[in-house]
Amino acid sequence: MPTVKLVIKEPLEKPKIPIEAEIISPDKFVKKTLAEIGELSVWKGNREMALRELFHLSGDDFLGDEIADISILLEGNLAKLKRVGQQMTGGTIIINSSIGMHVGFQMKGGRIVVNGDADDFAGANMKGGELHITGNAGHYLGGSVRGDWRGMSGGKIHVKGSVKNECGVWMRNGLIEIGKNAGIFLGMHLHRGIIIVNGNVIERAGAEMTGGIIVIKGTLKELLPSFEFQRTVPELTLPDYEVIKQPFIEYKGDFAEKKQGLLYVAKEKNAHLL
Numbered sequence: 001m002p003t004v005k006l007v008i009k010e011p012l013e014k015p016k017i018p019i020e021a022e023i024i025s026p027d028k029f030v031k032k033t034l035a036e037i038g039e040l041s042v043w044k045g046n047r048e049m050a051l052r053e054l055f056h057l058s059g060d061d062f063l064g065d066e067i068a069d070i071s072i073l074l075e076g077n078l079a080k081l082k083r084v085g086q087q088m089t090g091g092t093i094i095i096n097s098s099i100g101m102h103v104g105f106q107m108k109g110g111r112i113v114v115n116g117d118a119d120d121f122a123g124a125n126m127k128g129g130e131l132h133i134t135g136n137a138g139h140y141l142g143g144s145v146r147g148d149w150r151g152m153s154g155g156k157i158h159v160k161g162s163v164k165n166e167c168g169v170w171m172r173n174g175l176i177e178i179g180k181n182a183g184i185f186l187g188m189h190l191h192r193g194i195i196i197v198n199g200n201v202i203e204r205a206g207a208e209m210t211g212g213i214i215v216i217k218g219t220l221k222e223l224l225p226s227f228e229f230q231r232t233v234p235e236l237t238l239p240d241y242e243v244i245k246q247p248f249i250e251y252k253g254d255f256a257e258k259k260q261g262l263l264y265v266a267k268e269k270n271a272h273l274l
Contacts, residue, residue: 001071001092004029004037004059006051008076015080017045018100019054022083026070026091026110029063037063067091068110074099079119085112088129101138104131105145107155117161121145126152126174136161139183142176143169152176152193168195171212175241187214190261194238210259213238217246219269227253229274232267249273 006024020043022028029037038052051057055076063070068090074081078097083105085093090110095103098116102124109129114122120138123131124145137159142152143166151170158177165183168176173193181199190209200218207224215236230252236244247267252260265273 001069002060002063003071003073004034004057004063005073005075006055006057008055008074008078008081010077015077018080018082019044020083021081022086022105023051024072024074024081024084024093025086025088026067026072026093027088029070029072030067031063031065033062034059082119085110088112090129098135102145104129107131118159120164123152123155123157125150126155126157128155130155131157133157133159133161136180137163137167139164139166140169141167142171142174143167149189151189162199168193171195181218186216187212187261190214194241196238196241206253206261206263208257209254209261209263210257212261213264214261215244215248215264216270217244217266220265220273223251223265223273224254226256227251227263228255230262233264236264 023040038057040051070091072093074095078099082100083102086105088110089108093112095114101119102121104112104123106125107129108127111130114133117135118133118137121140123142141163142157144151152174153172154174156175160179162180163178163182166185168187170189171193172191175194177196182197182201184202184204186205187195188207190212192212194213196215198217201216201220203222230250248264251263
């Protein structure tokens, strides 16, 4: 597998200016030599810079003709590096650091692994592929960007840690799974797709949802009044997902909308909602 490694050159002080790096993608590196990749441009604030000015590059001299075969490895302090993997259709990006905003934005295929935390809008407007985050994620994971009412429409996002507010906002399809906890407005405006939270959720889950499924294995602090109890189930079978072998309470909502989705909360941890 052709591989290129980019290690950011450490500044003398903590970086404050974000770097717009949508060029870091297998789709942009295909059919290029290592030297040609080094000349590709990114923007640091209002300054256009070549990748070689910001990164130490190493790896194969030529990355081949197939996007799916390309592997990109990123290391260093990348907290201000934005839009990595934007619109990528294949290949692999491994990020051994926390990463800035919009990682995997409009991603269509391939695989991104973040061995750290991801800032806001990770996987926003995602259409396919897989995004794995071993740490925590910020606001609007798998959601929509400002001015757009179409969020994630395909693919899978897995977060090992917790996620902040409005995860899956305007989500239209796909799967999001959170290993720990989620903030407020989980699945707001959810149309289709599945969101699974293995930990706790504060409140307002499923606000204005019109379809899709939200599963909370932990505690939901407060249920919106526009949701109605349906039944209890001994276990839960979801499309393209393993059977969850624990009892759940099923709610339907949001009845503030014309259409509704389903919200499942762990029975043992949510007796206060009944």
